Amino acid sequence: MADHLDLEPAARRLADLAAATPDSRLDGPTPCTGMDVAGLLDHVMMLAQAFRQAADKTGSPDDGPPPEASGAHLPPDWRVELPRRLDALAEAWRSPSAWEGETAAGGLTLSGQEAGAIALNELVLHGWDLARATDRPYRCEEWEAQVSHDFAASIPDVPEAREGLFGPVVPVPDDAPLFDRALGLSGRAPDWSPGPRQA
Incomplete structure (x- = not known):
């Protein structure tokens, strides 16, 4: 992994997907078990702030x-606040000091390198979650898929290690695209669909 990763493309994709999410989809399901679209957006609001603070130490x-x-x-102004937080997150991780030493996020002590990789992983996976939940395509760069794959592969497939992070590993063929394998390792079925919407 490179010393410094550029979080801006993943943050921008997620912000664009959020901006185009209609209110009528906020109560719809997502690939995150038990979480609707509004809950997913609230989670992204929180993670953007937490990992910006991790970058700033x-x-x-x-x-x-x-x-x-x-x-x-989810605050009433989330359509304004969420892109602002995602922009601030990406900008904070442009600083070389963000990647140095130790920091903290989610109550855990992490190296700057670990925290930056986790932040990117969150942006990529939740970008895919939001795209799938709202029936839109999602494409990430191969290097982003590699970061997500490597992080997910580092988490043992046992409940105590994955609780609050990932669900159980979803089997994906070894010859599947790299991002599909990353999704499976993160507990997501690459072919997940929200199902038909009620009229």
Whole structure:
């Protein structure tokens, strides 16, 4: 992995998908079990702030894990605030100091390198989640897929290691595209669909 990863493309894709998400889809399902689209957007709001603080070294392990995401927590101005937070996140990780030393996110102490890779992974996977939940295509760069694959592969497929992070590994053929394999390792079925919408 390169010392510094560019989070801006993944952050911009996610911001664009969010901006084009109609209110009528906010209560729809997502690939994240038990989480609707509004809850997913609330989660992205929180992770954008937490990993921006990780880049700035202003987070602390004492902050603990984030609260459970819920659409009820999504602020009325989320269409303005979410892109702002994603832009700030990407900009913060442009600083070389973000990748140095130790930092904290989600109540965990991490190296700057680990935190940056996790932040990218979150942006890529949740970009795909939002695209799938709203019946839109999603494409990431091969190097982004590699980062997500390598991170997901590093998490043992046992409940205690994956709780709050990923669901159980979904089997994907060895010759499937790299991003499909990354999705499977992260507990997602690459062919997931929200199903038909009620009229």
